[in-house]
Amino acid sequence: MAKGKEQAFVQHITPRDENFSQWYTDVVRMADLMDYTPVRGCIALKPYGNRIWELIREELDRRFKETGHENVSMPMLIPESLLLKEAEHVEGFAPEVAWVTQGGGEVLQERLAIRPTSETMFCTMFAQWVQSWRDLPMKYNQWCSVMRWEKTTRPFLRTAEFWWQEGHTIHATAEEAQEETLLMLEVYRSFCEDVLAVPVFSGQKSDKEKFAGARATYSVEAMMQDGKALQAGTTHNFGTNFSVPFNIQYQNKEGELAYVHETSWGMSTRLIGAIIMTHGDERGLKLPPAIAPFQVVILPIAAHKGGVMEKCGEVFDLLKQAGIRVKLDDRDHLSPGWKFNEWELKGVPLRLEIGPRDIENGVASYMRRDSFEKGTLQLDDLTSGVKTLLEGIQQGMFDLADAFKVERTQDVSNMEELTAQVQVGYARAMWCGNRACEDKIKDETSATSRNMPFDQTPFGDSCVCCGEKARKVMYFAKAY
Amino acid sequence: MAKGKEQAFVQHITPRDENFSQWYTDVVRMADLMDYTPVRGCIALKPYGNRIWELIREELDRRFKETGHENVSMPMLIPESLLLKEAEHVEGFAPEVAWVTQGGGEVLQERLAIRPTSETMFCTMFAQWVQSWRDLPMKYNQWCSVMRWEKTTRPFLRTAEFWWQEGHTIHATAEEAQEETLLMLEVYRSFCEDVLAVPVFSGQKSDKEKFAGARATYSVEAMMQDGKALQAGTTHNFGTNFSVPFNIQYQNKEGELAYVHETSWGMSTRLIGAIIMTHGDERGLKLPPAIAPFQVVILPIAAHKGGVMEKCGEVFDLLKQAGIRVKLDDRDHLSPGWKFNEWELKGVPLRLEIGPRDIENGVASYMRRDSFEKGTLQLDDLTSGVKTLLEGIQQGMFDLADAFKVERTQDVSNMEELTAQVQVGYARAMWCGNRACEDKIKDETSATSRNMPFDQTPFGDSCVCCGEKARKVMYFAKAY
Numbered sequence: 001m002a003k004g005k006e007q008a009f010v011q012h013i014t015p016r017d018e019n020f021s022q023w024y025t026d027v028v029r030m031a032d033l034m035d036y037t038p039v040r041g042c043i044a045l046k047p048y049g050n051r052i053w054e055l056i057r058e059e060l061d062r063r064f065k066e067t068g069h070e071n072v073s074m075p076m077l078i079p080e081s082l083l084l085k086e087a088e089h090v091e092g093f094a095p096e097v098a099w100v101t102q103g104g105g106e107v108l109q110e111r112l113a114i115r116p117t118s119e120t121m122f123c124t125m126f127a128q129w130v131q132s133w134r135d136l137p138m139k140y141n142q143w144c145s146v147m148r149w150e151k152t153t154r155p156f157l158r159t160a161e162f163w164w165q166e167g168h169t170i171h172a173t174a175e176e177a178q179e180e181t182l183l184m185l186e187v188y189r190s191f192c193e194d195v196l197a198v199p200v201f202s203g204q205k206s207d208k209e210k211f212a213g214a215r216a217t218y219s220v221e222a223m224m225q226d227g228k229a230l231q232a233g234t235t236h237n238f239g240t241n242f243s244v245p246f247n248i249q250y251q252n253k254e255g256e257l258a259y260v261h262e263t264s265w266g267m268s269t270r271l272i273g274a275i276i277m278t279h280g281d282e283r284g285l286k287l288p289p290a291i292a293p294f295q296v297v298i299l300p301i302a303a304h305k306g307g308v309m310e311k312c313g314e315v316f317d318l319l320k321q322a323g324i325r326v327k328l329d330d331r332d333h334l335s336p337g338w339k340f341n342e343w344e345l346k347g348v349p350l351r352l353e354i355g356p357r358d359i360e361n362g363v364a365s366y367m368r369r370d371s372f373e374k375g376t377l378q379l380d381d382l383t384s385g386v387k388t389l390l391e392g393i394q395q396g397m398f399d400l401a402d403a404f405k406v407e408r409t410q411d412v413s414n415m416e417e418l419t420a421q422v423q424v425g426y427a428r429a430m431w432c433g434n435r436a437c438e439d440k441i442k443d444e445t446s447a448t449s450r451n452m453p454f455d456q457t458p459f460g461d462s463c464v465c466c467g468e469k470a471r472k473v474m475y476f477a478k479a480y
Numbered sequence: 481m482a483k484g485k486e487q488a489f490v491q492h493i494t495p496r497d498e499n500f501s502q503w504y505t506d507v508v509r510m511a512d513l514m515d516y517t518p519v520r521g522c523i524a525l526k527p528y529g530n531r532i533w534e535l536i537r538e539e540l541d542r543r544f545k546e547t548g549h550e551n552v553s554m555p556m557l558i559p560e561s562l563l564l565k566e567a568e569h570v571e572g573f574a575p576e577v578a579w580v581t582q583g584g585g586e587v588l589q590e591r592l593a594i595r596p597t598s599e600t601m602f603c604t605m606f607a608q609w610v611q612s613w614r615d616l617p618m619k620y621n622q623w624c625s626v627m628r629w630e631k632t633t634r635p636f637l638r639t640a641e642f643w644w645q646e647g648h649t650i651h652a653t654a655e656e657a658q659e660e661t662l663l664m665l666e667v668y669r670s671f672c673e674d675v676l677a678v679p680v681f682s683g684q685k686s687d688k689e690k691f692a693g694a695r696a697t698y699s700v701e702a703m704m705q706d707g708k709a710l711q712a713g714t715t716h717n718f719g720t721n722f723s724v725p726f727n728i729q730y731q732n733k734e735g736e737l738a739y740v741h742e743t744s745w746g747m748s749t750r751l752i753g754a755i756i757m758t759h760g761d762e763r764g765l766k767l768p769p770a771i772a773p774f775q776v777v778i779l780p781i782a783a784h785k786g787g788v789m790e791k792c793g794e795v796f797d798l799l800k801q802a803g804i805r806v807k808l809d810d811r812d813h814l815s816p817g818w819k820f821n822e823w824e825l826k827g828v829p830l831r832l833e834i835g836p837r838d839i840e841n842g843v844a845s846y847m848r849r850d851s852f853e854k855g856t857l858q859l860d861d862l863t864s865g866v867k868t869l870l871e872g873i874q875q876g877m878f879d880l881a882d883a884f885k886v887e888r889t890q891d892v893s894n895m896e897e898l899t900a901q902v903q904v905g906y907a908r909a910m911w912c913g914n915r916a917c918e919d920k921i922k923d924e925t926s927a928t929s930r931n932m933p934f935d936q937t938p939f940g941d942s943c944v945c946c947g948e949k950a951r952k953v954m955y956f957a958k959a960y
Contacts, residue, residue, distance in 0.1 A: 037601070037604070038562065038604060039555045039558070039559060042556075044552060044554050044601075045553040046552060046609075047552055047620065050551050051551070053553070054551060070530075070531070071527065071530050071534065072524060072525055072527055072530050073530050073533070073625075073643060074517070075519045075522035075524065075641055076522075076556070076625060076627070076641060077519045077522060077578075077641070078519070082518065095584065096584055097584075098582070098583040098584075098592075099580060099581065099582040099583070100578050100580050100594065101579065101580075102578070102579040102581060103577070103579070103629040104576055104577075104629030104631070105575055105629075111582075112578075114594070121517070124517070125517065125524055128515060129526075134813075140527065145553075145556060145624075147556070149583040149584030149585075151584070161555055161557070163553060333614075
């Protein structure tokens, strides 16, 4: 933050209801999460944004390992011939590939793609690695960045390079592959809801919206405060779509060669966009405690008065030792008011203020970022007081977002209702299952099919669009 | 490991003294650390090798954060115009760059390099980010992979793509930049010695061997079992070499514009090569407990006998809860002898065997991978017994490697002695400081200057090569 703007900076955030898109851009920039770079469509994650991603990684990685996955690291380059092996896949990705054509001062004989995703590389290696049924399943994941030459980009939501994880697994049977696909969808759902405090709809994508080369794609779809959907994670069941062209075979218990069944699943730095647009407000970012770089910020009040900085230091040590991520803002050239604004903008869940009067009373004053609720905590039982508040904030943020999601989701039974509903949120509709209706809905309303919930209990007989026999319950929404 | 080779597989490792290079390749492949890929010079890290790298990352990252560094993520592509800004730097890296020339179906107006290192990108961003002295220092690091189009490659030691960390920092004064450069060298030294059990020489590189664009480069140099040096990490002080062409200026306390002073430092997956060649033996890998994916493997003996698997399961839970990385090998189609060989090959520091007789006696039998020492541990005090053994193994591995390093390092006073010594290890020599002598030594012996120790107490007056006045104490060795 440049100097001289002290008084004004919070007012620079465009109000959400005035221009949600501009509000988003303002928050991203002012909270110091990222910056644009001289490379078209590529961003840099600054320390604060990168730390959020690290905390996301750590928690997701723990859940992947708990469910029996191991990490590997694959090459970032993929020879063109590999990309071409699965027809639908290449069609989906070829238009947005960045190609390496020169290396070590020479023109390469074959172009190499910077991975837009790594199915083809994993398939190539799986074919080398699997021999017998004893080697199965192989449940691998990698953390890396990938590159897709997008035409229009927005920080976190759509960038040419982005950071993600991609899980790739192979299994002996179709059943096991389907189990894995749904298991990881559930890992994604619980991660979004329990860690990011972002409520989601879990379900299956339509054939039109599924991943290039997949037999079935599932997604978790979040709802942003403008009512638009954000796809937060996807899991794919490939069946043998890749294992046949890549010849990934194993010897089964009967001694016969059989093709493996394959899955993949991914989540990306897009999640940071989901956090911002689910929770943020006029004052800036609101971070759920589980992934906040600082869960607590301590602000000394009248820091020059005897005992204040000492007490703040003690409290800092105490909370740090209790495993709480805490920041002591001891900068002496900024006023408390400036610091209040700055830490609110950065979304720190809990602010503690400690001044001479607090010390006299044996308390610390607090403010919750989620509700702006203020109060005091006893200094002699501070750790448990802070932990209780953080848990309350985590739950409170989820509840608020969930209430919004419920309020902004409505059943619709005709195009008029659907058109109105997708202006403000998700429309749950009965659908015939045909691509033609999906296309028509998109043309007329710019909403797309998001996913089909697992509960497919019908609430009507006729398709919202064509009026013919309905076969599916489908969520429609405008989407990022 | 394919079936049918059960009896034979350990014998496939070439003895170290027969062909050290082939021994290395055998161990790397058979311990299942990595695999070759269809991309020239690029490897895949398999789960076991990748897990070693993860553990290295976690411990290094903790040390970086402890010393006040924050992680960021920069774009993987660097526009050619940025690479060209610092003359020495581009000269050093341009020959081995991989170039992206096409993206999204179009030919790019400017070539983009896949980062061979990121000084130029960090400089560009630092110039955007720094304004006043209050913003300094900025101490950043990133974990990523980089690409250098090497002609000849060897797993971990030299590959086109490799995984690393690169620290980049900017400071207000030359003194602070130099302090940082030496601080990170010390972080590297203690990491190598205390975590990897790899003893190193810390010191300054010659002008010839320093990094392209640096004013001074420092390194930690390890000694492999064939007596050759392996540069395990480097730290660089750039002074204002980059901040001038990239115009990275800040307003100092006096209100004047001044150039920042810059450093960078890196360690890579090469460290895995260092671990293998420092500690490995005829039976395969030997991993120091601090970075072993499994510190302990439990092997059931006569697993079908009543109570054996139950006890093994109990012990597994106990050790796991104590924070020890433990594997229970409950595969029932392999003999204990096969498993002994396999876990020795994979370098697991401590093997526990539990059979009916052990249970009767209230003990677990153990074998240390470092010394092959066998003994028993009381089951009712197993955790502390295991922890004590692991500490002993960690220390024992360092001591053994350190004794080897001392034995294979000799002072030399003429070319004949130097030539003989670099056949078996490091030669410590007095050197005039001239490039001509460095070149001559390399031509005649294929040894290169490694680094100049901080203790520069002379032990002679004349240069080992030309006989003129000696100015420096320098280590020479053949190197990877």
